[in-house]
Amino acid sequence: MPNPITIIKNNSAWSRLPISYRGAIIIAIPAICLLGTLGAWIWSRQIGLNTLNQINHTEAVISKSNQLLMSLLNAETGVRGYHINREDDFLIPYRYAKTNIPTILLELDNLLQNNLQQSAKWNEIKRLVNQEMNLLEQKIYELRLQPEGTYSPRDLSLLSQGKQVMDSLRSTIGQLQSEEQTLLTRQQEQLENFRRVITYIQWSSAWISAAAYWAAVYLFNRLDQDLRERELQLSESKTFIETITTNIVDAVITINYKNQIETFNPAATDMFGYQHCDVIGQDLTLLLIEPDLPIAEKKEKVNFWHTNLLQSERRWQTTGYRKDRTSFPLEISISELEPDAQLMIIIRDITATEEAKAKLQSRADELARLSSILAKANTDLEKQNQELDKFAYVASHDLKAPLRAIASLSEWIEEDLTDELSGETRYQMTLLRGRVHRLEELINGLLAYSRVGRVKNEIEIVDVKKLLNEVIDSLSPPDTIKITIASEMPILRTHKIPLRQVFANLISNAIKHRDSAEGKITIAVEELGEFYKFSVADDGPGIPSEFHEKIFAIFQTLYPRDTKENTGIGLSIVKKILDHQGGIIDIELNSDSGTTFYFTWPK
Incomplete structure (x- = not known):
């Protein structure tokens, strides 16, 4: 008998999985952990690089804006020195700014072209820079036309305008740098937070990988244990099945994946007449196909059994053939035996059942015949009832008419012979009419009695x-x-x-x-x-x-x-x-x- 503890263990969800599935799961656990760790590292590295690029971009905006502002301040300072001393050396910063500022503007334009929040400020900065450069150029031109040591009201006006433009420029660049500095601070915080997340993910991956390793080791041990228990269970199940099939009244046959008979119990021997040694290794269709069929037809039926009937876990009714070539009706029940891809065939001789069905069908046919006769009798009876109703109506009408005539005639006679009738005769006339009325009521009663149960x-x-x-x-x-x-x-x-x-x-x-x-x-x-x-x-x-x-x-x-x-x-x-x-x-x-x-x- 199978060990109950073994059966309970093997009924778990893990044990019910095929061995190939369990092996794949064991391999998949560390593989998934490795892939997950690698994916997390790639993802975190990409996020870190993106954040670092954003920081570098923001720092470049701040640096270039500072460079722009310094170039303008140096140019303005040089022009002011030239205004006082009229020496060309003071215009070197101005010339440098005139050469480098377009390049700086182009670089900042590239850096801020997708920044919608800063686009308005950046456009204002470009306008102010161009305005400042134009003012400086006009001031130099005016100074070169004047004698050294002389100043015109136009000089003062240009100087005042330049100061206002530079103040506006400083303010706008300051705002832009302030916003960029805020963004830089936030990005640096995000980078720091992300580095902490990466550290957490790395430690988590290490712990998960360790757990996955131990889980794989545990599952390998379980798999090894299950294989040993399954081997023991197979041995016990084989003994158990042999014990059952030896004593069961139905024929029990097991076949392998090639549809070859592997076991043949005593009931099957009694049912088919073959000994155990006669059928082991033979195809099951030996018992299910008429032995005297032509080879081509027999081959066709064998293929039909193999491809249709034996692949379906259901009951079939067909004909079996004994060793002495006699046939009998049987019922086949097919079940799959795991894990060896065997099929267990249970065959029951249903000769007695078919005979009982035949008798029952015969009685059903007889009952149908009697029902038909009864239906015809009911139809005839209904016709007879209709005829009886018609007869009763006609009879009552034909009987009542003369009775009414007798009653009327007696009244007429009595009226016509009023003076000649004696008292006895009058009494008899009254008695006659009473009998007529009684007979009429009797006819009505008989008609009502005959209609009870027949009138719907x-x-x-x-x-x-x-x-x-x-x-x-x-x-x-x-x-x-x-x-x-x-x-x-x-x-x-x-x-x-x-x-x-x-x-x-x-x-x-x-x-x-x-x-x-x-x-x-x-x-x-x-x-x-x-x-x-x-x-x-x-x-x-x-x-x-x-x-x-x-x-x-x-x-x-x-x-x-x-x-x-x-x-x-x-x-x-x-x-x-x-x-x-x-x-x-x-x-x-x-x-x-x-x-x-x-x-x-x-x-």
Whole structure:
């Protein structure tokens, strides 16, 4: 059996990685650290050089501006000396400035051409420099025209203008140098900060490199340990698999990457008839392809198995072939065994399952045939019901017409022979019309009874209290009979007409069958699970318990029809409606007098 500790260790994320991936990770750790350190050094060196270049640029601007200012001051001082002594040696600084200032201006122009913040000041400086040089040139020209020792108002004016221009020039150059000095200070601080960052990065890189080295050493040790544990696990797993496959009822076969059989358990021997030595090293398709196929067709099927079926981790149903060349249906389940690129094939003989499926399919076909017969029978029954409805309508119409004629004829005879008829004959005529009306009601009752359950009624929202009021209005009970309806009557979705017929028959019986002119009828309801239980109670003479079953049979009455007119169909209709709706009806004698009918109706 495999060592549980070994299994737990090897279930870690590191152990589940392929060996090539782990080796690549171990090599990648110091390589990444080296590349990171090198990249940080290149980046920091480039940033440092950029910052140093900016510092040099700023220092050059300050230096050149100082040089420009000094050249102008020297030129102005020389011109002032020439103004006093009229010696040409005093004009040497002026000539030097005239030669070098354009070069200095060009250099500063190059240095400040991309500096948008200083562009306005620099343009002003160039204008003032040109103005100052022009003033100095005019002053020299004027002095050379005058005799030595003489001065003109023009000299004083030029001297004053030169002083103002130089003051402005000093101020503007001072501002420019001040801003550049501020920028220089900031750049020097950035360079110093960056040098500290570089030092931190170098130390961090050293620590990370050391950690990476130890991590690589640790992972190498883990890899070596995992390899030893995997070797042990493989040995244990092989023993474990052999133990399982020896005792399992399904055929278990392992194949290598060439699809050659390496193990063949006893169940596979029993299933295919091959001995272990017969199949080791053979292609698995030996068991899955018909042996008598032509070579070309067999080769095509072998290629199909190798490129499609054996590469998919799923279940397949196909046909297996035994050593004696008989075939049988089987189910193949394929799983990959790591790390040796082996496949484990589990094969199950599904002969019994296929036979059961065949039997089930046969029964399903038989059920479909019976369903078809039943559907045809339902269709025929529906046609017969339609014919029965038509017959009942025609029969009732044809029977009612002569009955109405008999009733009318008896009335006409009685009217025509009023003076000649005796009292007995008048009684017989009245009795005749009573029998005609009874027969007409009997025909109506039979027609209603035959339609119960066959006439389709729409389901609708029914307010039972409103329905009861409609029924009572249609029955027109005498004023001496008080009918009370409970206040909490439900509102439900149901077939309205059948429910109306039930209430109408029960309330009509309670009105009709009584032994006194006055009376009371109470209609109530209570919830009973998935049903409502309605009750119709009266205070009449009551129905003896021995007749409680009999009264629901068709044509059954408690009293002779000569003493009390009744068709004996009303309660039969009620019973049939409730049977069709899934309800029940019961009867109970009240403790004092009268009868209570209970019936249930689905919600």
